[in-house]
Amino acid sequence: MTLSVDIRARLGAFDLDAAFEAPPGVTALFGRSGAGKTSIVKAVAGLIQADRARITLDGETLEDTPFRLPPHRRRLGLVFQEARLFPHLSVAANLRFGARFAPRGATSIGAPPQPPSRFDDIADLLGLAPLLARRPRALSGGEAQRVALGRALLSAPRLLLMDEPLASLDEARKAEILPYIERLRDEARLPILYVSHSLPEIARLATTVVALSGGRVAASGPAAEVLSDVAAFPIMGRQQAGAILPATVTRHDADGLTEIAVSAGPLWVPRIDAPPGASLRLRIRARDVTLATQRPEHLSALNILEGVVEDISPAQGDPALAEVALRCGADRIRARVTRRSLAALNLSPGAKAWAVAKAVAVSRRDVGAFEEREG
Amino acid sequence: MTAWLPDWLGPAEKEALLLSLKVAFWATLVSLPFGIAAAHALARGRFWGRALLDGLIQAPLILPPVVTGFLLLLAFGRNGPAGAFLENTFGLTVAFRWTGAALAAAVMAFPLMVRAMRLSLEAADPRLEEAAATLGAPPLARFVLVTLPLMAPGILAGAVLAFAKAMGEFGATIAFVASIPGETRTVPAAIYALLQTPGGEPAALRLAALSLCVALAALVASESLARAAARRIAS
Numbered sequence: 001m002t003l004s005v006d007i008r009a010r011l012g013a014f015d016l017d018a019a020f021e022a023p024p025g026v027t028a029l030f031g032r033s034g035a036g037k038t039s040i041v042k043a044v045a046g047l048i049q050a051d052r053a054r055i056t057l058d059g060e061t062l063e064d065t066p067f068r069l070p071p072h073r074r075r076l077g078l079v080f081q082e083a084r085l086f087p088h089l090s091v092a093a094n095l096r097f098g099a100r101f102a103p104r105g106a107t108s109i110g111a112p113p114q115p116p117s118r119f120d121d122i123a124d125l126l127g128l129a130p131l132l133a134r135r136p137r138a139l140s141g142g143e144a145q146r147v148a149l150g151r152a153l154l155s156a157p158r159l160l161l162m163d164e165p166l167a168s169l170d171e172a173r174k175a176e177i178l179p180y181i182e183r184l185r186d187e188a189r190l191p192i193l194y195v196s197h198s199l200p201e202i203a204r205l206a207t208t209v210v211a212l213s214g215g216r217v218a219a220s221g222p223a224a225e226v227l228s229d230v231a232a233f234p235i236m237g238r239q240q241a242g243a244i245l246p247a248t249v250t251r252h253d254a255d256g257l258t259e260i261a262v263s264a265g266p267l268w269v270p271r272i273d274a275p276p277g278a279s280l281r282l283r284i285r286a287r288d289v290t291l292a293t294q295r296p297e298h299l300s301a302l303n304i305l306e307g308v309v310e311d312i313s314p315a316q317g318d319p320a321l322a323e324v325a326l327r328c329g330a331d332r333i334r335a336r337v338t339r340r341s342l343a344a345l346n347l348s349p350g351a352k353a354w355a356v357a358k359a360v361a362v363s364r365r366d367v368g369a370f371e372e373r374e375g
Numbered sequence: 376m377t378a379w380l381p382d383w384l385g386p387a388e389k390e391a392l393l394l395s396l397k398v399a400f401w402a403t404l405v406s407l408p409f410g411i412a413a414a415h416a417l418a419r420g421r422f423w424g425r426a427l428l429d430g431l432i433q434a435p436l437i438l439p440p441v442v443t444g445f446l447l448l449l450a451f452g453r454n455g456p457a458g459a460f461l462e463n464t465f466g467l468t469v470a471f472r473w474t475g476a477a478l479a480a481a482v483m484a485f486p487l488m489v490r491a492m493r494l495s496l497e498a499a500d501p502r503l504e505e506a507a508a509t510l511g512a513p514p515l516a517r518f519v520l521v522t523l524p525l526m527a528p529g530i531l532a533g534a535v536l537a538f539a540k541a542m543g544e545f546g547a548t549i550a551f552v553a554s555i556p557g558e559t560r561t562v563p564a565a566i567y568a569l570l571q572t573p574g575g576e577p578a579a580l581r582l583a584a585l586s587l588c589v590a591l592a593a594l595v596a597s598e599s600l601a602r603a604a605a606r607r608i609a610s
Contacts, residue, residue, distance in 0.1 A: 070508075070513075071505075072508045072509075072510075072514075072517075073511075074509075078506070078509040084506040086503060086506075086524075087525075088524040088527075098510035098511050098512075101512055101513070102511060151510065152509075155509075155511050
């Protein structure tokens, strides 16, 4: 199930011109406010009309100007930033709203095909059973958003569109919903187009990232690649940009540290609740990496990786800084250093260097939650 | 049939009251679908002539009622184009009949009905209809399952207001269908006739008291429906 999108639209003073593919998994549309993320989702759902659009889902044309399938015939579930539950219906009636319009025999993604179990399965998956008899106004923000997600799933959509579904929630409510979305991604093999401007959310959920800037695609591809791509750095914000690398838990040491292995060698982080052999994802922010031209000694930092300088590019927005890409084993680490240090160390592509990571963020899932670990 | 009416009303007064109730009931019932359509067009529609439609609907509020009645007479009288059409197509005569009184009452009450409905529709979030569309609901289903329930309290309030207004309509009615006892002499027309008759004041006073009760009851009902609406739609 692949969604292919090519949209050109003039919306007020804003030009949208974006083309990308969303393969199975979670494709994150990522960018700052006003980058065009929501407009793309609305155009895919058929809620706004683009000047020119070509949108296909697994070969079926949803829109190819002037042809335009109306929104109710696209069968795409959309979860909005606000839950948009029907206030005159109970939670159960809200959940069942879409089912009557789904074609006979259509199975909801995210549940087995047997119709009797579908409702219960999704209610279970999202923990909705205790809410069914309530009215939407009696729900908390997090509960309402879970109901909205269940309602979209039960309309038997072929693709789920989520437009900043967590943006109006506080951190506790976000933490309440994220696991459900992860379960959808992992268990239901549900194709999801997910809009967000929050890097931690994207890093946790996305398998594919489309980075948008000013209505155009700045970078797109597998999450790990795009999130460590210099081109996407300005969108992520310089404080958050960095590299993502796969790792495996080696062992838990007696002093409370966990040893993990990346392709370039071992790293140590405070105890991780995962058995040896478990796969992890690490995120190392460019600003947390120090470079050295000799293996550093007499240093409190534990995490030192040897590599070769691949590329040096100017840091956007700050003439004093530069972004350095370091090849460490099979991975690439990003470092942000001053130009003065570059000159002092005489670093250039091909030079040997050691990366000292002051902080490593760890995630248990494929591209999952990152918890900051000082190591 | 008139047994449930209080004994202190004379037969002509009872007749006028029953006629008024009949006229107001049919005026309200028949104009309901048109009211909903007009409220929907004015609240959600983006079309050429929207301001003109709005003006036409509001006109009876501003025009002297006798002018509205006169225009109705021109259009719906036996020789008027609309009157001839109704007569030939549906076999329905409105000139100098109670049906004409109902038509006059409906036209006069229409702005009030549309206003109440329009307000409740404007308060309903159009993004809910968008959400219904993404859940697969075609336009008619969106209207019936989402829009109508959201504006239902406004529909009820508008209907109650229109009923009360129709009960009290006088100027347009008397200009259009005159004041024929048993056919078009509604409560206000009967009060007017009684005032023209020596010794008619006590009967006029009784009918006036009745009118006051009906109007107050309608206003109270309309207000409480509006409050219920606010509670229901608040999410």
